[in-house]
Amino acid sequence: MPILDQIDLVLFPGQYSATLTVKDKYAERQAIYVDTLDIPEFNDNELLLSNIQFSSLVESSEEESEIVKNGLLIVPHPSRLFGEGVGLPLLYFYVEIYNLGVEEGKKGTFQADYQIVDFSGKTIKSFPIQNVTAYGPSAILASAIKLENVPLGNKYFLSIKITDPLTGKSAARREPFHVFQGVDQLIAKDREEFYIPDLTEENEPGYYGQAFHHFNERDIQLYKSLSFIGKRQFLIDFWENLDPTPGTPVNEFFNENAQRFLFATKEYGYSNVPGWRSDRGRVFILYGQVSEIDREYFSKDFAPYEIWVYNDLGDHISISKETRTTYSLPEDDIYLLGKAAYFVFGELNNDGNYYLIHSNVDGELKSIDWRGDLKKYEEGHIFHSRRQGQDSDEIQIGTND
Numbered sequence: 001m002p003i004l005d006q007i008d009l010v011l012f013p014g015q016y017s018a019t020l021t022v023k024d025k026y027a028e029r030q031a032i033y034v035d036t037l038d039i040p041e042f043n044d045n046e047l048l049l050s051n052i053q054f055s056s057l058v059e060s061s062e063e064e065s066e067i068v069k070n071g072l073l074i075v076p077h078p079s080r081l082f083g084e085g086v087g088l089p090l091l092y093f094y095v096e097i098y099n100l101g102v103e104e105g106k107k108g109t110f111q112a113d114y115q116i117v118d119f120s121g122k123t124i125k126s127f128p129i130q131n132v133t134a135y136g137p138s139a140i141l142a143s144a145i146k147l148e149n150v151p152l153g154n155k156y157f158l159s160i161k162i163t164d165p166l167t168g169k170s171a172a173r174r175e176p177f178h179v180f181q182g183v184d185q186l187i188a189k190d191r192e193e194f195y196i197p198d199l200t201e202e203n204e205p206g207y208y209g210q211a212f213h214h215f216n217e218r219d220i221q222l223y224k225s226l227s228f229i230g231k232r233q234f235l236i237d238f239w240e241n242l243d244p245t246p247g248t249p250v251n252e253f254f255n256e257n258a259q260r261f262l263f264a265t266k267e268y269g270y271s272n273v274p275g276w277r278s279d280r281g282r283v284f285i286l287y288g289q290v291s292e293i294d295r296e297y298f299s300k301d302f303a304p305y306e307i308w309v310y311n312d313l314g315d316h317i318s319i320s321k322e323t324r325t326t327y328s329l330p331e332d333d334i335y336l337l338g339k340a341a342y343f344v345f346g347e348l349n350n351d352g353n354y355y356l357i358h359s360n361v362d363g364e365l366k367s368i369d370w371r372g373d374l375k376k377y378e379e380g381h382i383f384h385s386r387r388q389g390q391d392s393d394e395i396q397i398g399t400n401d
Helices: 183-188 191-195 204-212 217-225 228-241 252-267 279-287 321-326 370-379
Strands: 014-024 029-039 053-060 072-076 090-098 107-117 123-126 130-135 139-146 154-163 170-179 292-296 305-310 341-346 355-359 382-387 393-396
Touching (some): 090 154, 217 228, 279 341, 279 355
Antiparallel strands (some): 090 139, 107 123, 107 130, 107 154, 292 305, 305 341, 341 355
C-alpha cells in the first residue's frame, strides 16, 4: 500500500546523497532507497523557479501540515502517473517563483506560460498565457491541467516559463510525467523505457552491471555474443522473467535490485573500481540490507575485517552439516551456532577493498580457518579459498617490507 509523507530539511547549496530506509517491524524486513539531492545556489539577482511538484490534489487549506504550503494542501504524487487509467484525469502541479521585481508588501503580476511537450520537443498541448498576481518578490503558481486530447501511454514534459514584466527577465523549468493508458500498455509498450531508459552503446556497461550478479555463466556468454540490439532485448526479457508479479505495472525485483545496485556502487567502491564490482557490493546486491555488522579495523593481530550478519535469509541458506564437514569447519564457531547467515570480509591488499574470505551460505566462499587467514595478513601469505563447487582461487595478500 502507498504511504505518503514529507520531510522538511534546511540544506546549504550543494549535492547530497539521501538514503531512505523503511522497516517492517512485524516481518523483520526493510527496504532501502538511495538518491541524490541537488540544492542550487539562489542568486538574488536572477529570476528563479523551484522544482515542479506534481500532485494528485491541490486545494485551499487552513490546516497545519507538512504537505500544506502557503495555504494550499498539496498531496504529493511521486509516481507522476496521470490519466483516466489511474483515476487522475487532472494533472495538478505547484511551483514557487523567487526574485520578482515586485517590492515586498506590494502587489504586482507575472506571466505564466506552460505547455506539454514530448521528448523530441514537439508541443503536444499549449495553454493561454496567464497573468498571475504576486504580493512581493516571491510567489506561487498552482494549477490543474486537463489531459484530454493528450495521447495516452506516453511520457511527456510539463514545461513552465515565468516572465517578470517589471524586469523583463524570464525563467523556465520542465519536469517529466507519464500519461497512463492501462496495465497492458505499461507492460508491453513501455518495457524498454522501464528497464533500459536512454540505453546507448556508451552507457551499456552500466546496465549490464545491474544484471551481472544475477547472471549465470551461460547468460554471460550469450550476452557478450549479442549485438547491441540483441543486448537491449536480452536485458528486457531477463528482468521480465524475474518479475515476481507478472501482469502488474511494477516489477518489484527490478526496483529493489536497482536501489541495491545504486547503494553498492556508491558505498563499496575502491580506487577506480565501482562498488558493484566489489565483494561487499555483490553480497549487498544479492542479499540486501545487512542485519548487523561486526567491524574490526585497528587490531594488532588481524587484518581489518567486517563480518556481515543476516538474520532473515532462512535456514535453507545457512551452511549445511554436509558442507561444514566437507570444508572441516569448526563446530564451535560462534557464527555457526546460531541460525544467522554471515559473510567475512578482509582488507587483504591495503587498497581499501574488502575481499570475501568466508561465508556459511551455501555456494559462497569457504575457508577452513578464516581467523587464521586474517592473522597471516602481515606475513604475506597466499590466502586460499574457494566458492563451493568451483576450483580453488588464490588471492595474494599484500606483504610489508
